Amino acid sequence: MKLTIQVNEGPYQHQASDSAYNFAKAALDKGHEIFRIFFYHDGVNNGTRLTTPPQDDRNVVNRWSELSKEHDLDLVICVAAAQRRGIVDDGEAERNGKDATNIADGFRISGLGQLIEGAVESDRLVVFGD
Amino acid sequence: MAGEIKKLMYVNRRAPYGTIYAWESLEVVLIGAAFDQDVSLAFMDDGVYQLMKGQDTEASGMKNFSATYGALGDYEITKIFIEKESLDERGLTLEDLQHLVWEDEDDDWAERDSIQLVSRTELADVMSGQDIMFNF
Amino acid sequence: MPILHVVNKSPYEKNSVAMAAGYAKDGDTVLLIEDAVYAAIKAGSASAKLSGLDVSVLGSDLAARGVAEDKLADGINVIDYAGFVDLVDTKDSVQSWL
Numbered sequence: 001m002k003l004t005i006q007v008n009e010g011p012y013q014h015q016a017s018d019s020a021y022n023f024a025k026a027a028l029d030k031g032h033e034i035f036r037i038f039f040y041h042d043g044v045n046n047g048t049r050l051t052t053p054p055q056d057d058r059n060v061v062n063r064w065s066e067l068s069k070e071h072d073l074d075l076v077i078c079v080a081a082a083q084r085r086g087i088v089d090d091g092e093a094e095r096n097g098k099d100a101t102n103i104a105d106g107f108r109i110s111g112l113g114q115l116i117e118g119a120v121e122s123d124r125l126v127v128f129g130d
Numbered sequence: 131m132a133g134e135i136k137k138l139m140y141v142n143r144r145a146p147y148g149t150i151y152a153w154e155s156l157e158v159v160l161i162g163a164a165f166d167q168d169v170s171l172a173f174m175d176d177g178v179y180q181l182m183k184g185q186d187t188e189a190s191g192m193k194n195f196s197a198t199y200g201a202l203g204d205y206e207i208t209k210i211f212i213e214k215e216s217l218d219e220r221g222l223t224l225e226d227l228q229h230l231v232w233e234d235e236d237d238d239w240a241e242r243d244s245i246q247l248v249s250r251t252e253l254a255d256v257m258s259g260q261d262i263m264f265n266f
Numbered sequence: 267m268p269i270l271h272v273v274n275k276s277p278y279e280k281n282s283v284a285m286a287a288g289y290a291k292d293g294d295t296v297l298l299i300e301d302a303v304y305a306a307i308k309a310g311s312a313s314a315k316l317s318g319l320d321v322s323v324l325g326s327d328l329a330a331r332g333v334a335e336d337k338l339a340d341g342i343n344v345i346d347y348a349g350f351v352d353l354v355d356t357k358d359s360v361q362s363w364l
Contacts (some may be wrong), residue, residue, distance in 0.1 A: 001355045007266065008364070010355040014298045019274070022326075026347035032355075041154055041266065063261075080157060112161040119262045120136055120165060124354050126272070127265045141361070143285075175281065254289045257361065258267055265362045 003027055004118030005037045010045030010128030011060035012053070017046050020128040021063060028071055034119040036074045041129070044087045047077045049104035061104050068106030075107045076114045123124075136261040137168045142177035144266070146196070147187070152180045153195050155266040160198070163205035168261070172253060173204075174213035181212070181227040196228070203232030204246055210244045213253050215226060267356035269294040274300040274364060276356045277312035282363040285308055289361070297345075298323040308339040316342070324350060328356060 005024055009016040024034055039046050051061050062065055068075050083096065089103040101108065119125045140159050159223040162169065173181060180199070187194040201208070211228055217223065230244040248256070257263065269288055277283035281304045291361050296319050298305055305312040306323045322343040328335065335344055345353070354360055 003354070006264070008209065019299055022347050023350060027351045027354075030351055037363060038157075043151060072181070074334065081154065090351050106348070112158055113164070115264075116138075116156060116162045116165050116167075119138060120167060124360055125262045125264070127263075127364070128274075128353060129362065130277075130362040143364070174284065250288055254291055257268060257289060258291060258294075260267075260359055263359060263361045265364055 001032045001124060002035050003032060004122040004125050006115065006117075006125060006127040006129075007037065007046060008041045008127065011051065012043040013029050013042070015122075016128040016130060017043070017060055017064075018058075018121070020069065020126075021060070023126065023128070024067065024073075028067075032045045032108050033039040034071070034073055035075055035122045037113040038118055039075070039077045040081055040112075040115065042081075042085065043129075044082045044085050045088050047075070047082070047104050047107040047109075048102045050102050061074050062101045065104050066104040068085060073100045073106070077107050077109045077111050078115070079111055133242055135166070135168050137170070137259060138262045138264065139172055139257060140160065140264045141174040142171065142173045142266070145176040145179040145183070147190070147192055148260040150265040152177070153193075153199045155264070156195065156198050158264060158266075159207065160205060163207065169207055170209040170256065171207060171210060172211045172213070172257070174216045174250075174253065176216075176220075178212055178216045178222060178227070181230075183209070183220070183226060183228055185246060197211070199228055199230060202230060206232070207240070208232045208244055211246050211248050211256060212255055214247055214249050219249070268295070268356075269298045270294070270357040270360045271345045272362045273298055273305070274298050274362070276301040277305040277310075277315065280309065281344040283300055284315055285311055286361075286363045287319060289363075290319050294320060295320045297321075297328055297350065299350075300324075300341060301325045301327075303329075303333060306342050307333060308337060313339040322349065322353065 185196040271286040
């Protein structure tokens, strides 16, 4: 089964990111393919490398980065939603005159078309949100 | 798989302005139009409020995006389902909502209604025929 | 085409459990995750909305919330994330009632 996953909420505020992560891991463990994980609305906040969660709690951002690296996942942050919420990579910093970047490893910023493409190319779209 | 047209449904259940979901979901619909899939929009629960006429956001300071619904016909969005039970519960009728149309190029650009008022049972049938449901 | 209806909000907070129940047809499954697992509690008024439906509930979310499995309404299947993945596979589409 080829899957696209949509994550609508940011880390910690809602369980959506946790549920999506656990679902993604279970799917990979079963040998399914994850075509793309698309982060929309406040979900883009899963892609900032500047979080410092307490040591005794899960590190939501880092574990996405690790999962991405381990399985060569395509973690896409919506550019329009990212611009609104201040998730910035080198390209966005240059284009929009920002003096810093904050994108986490394993994520890339791209357009909404990537979500539609994911849905069209996959067997299933699973949405996690509030 | 490649080249096969999918049935995509955008499910809208939230009111506009109180949260961003209504607007950001419309942004997906507009971009999605370029993919030439078989698209439907469904409005139920508080999503029906998105289509109310006469939205004036000036005093609130928020961006008024309600005109975008009127442009959906130009993006070849021809199937907009509104759940009757949700309208009734909220004391609304189609008269309270924008009249959305599309132009049928196969019929000399005749104007056709995009909105179909359907019962929950009918909309459940439509939903069961879809390949993908987007939720926001 | 059968649908997997995934619900994640408590039935006492939002109407999403009721909507999922209203939209579920024969052959569909309703999966309760996150705060929606409270709908599975037999003694709660919301569980009546699920009667007659094929309902699964995510065990890890029950456990997190201290809901013992013996408190659940009859006929509800407790599953794990592997079971969640299988449900997505065996149904034809997924509707997330957020």
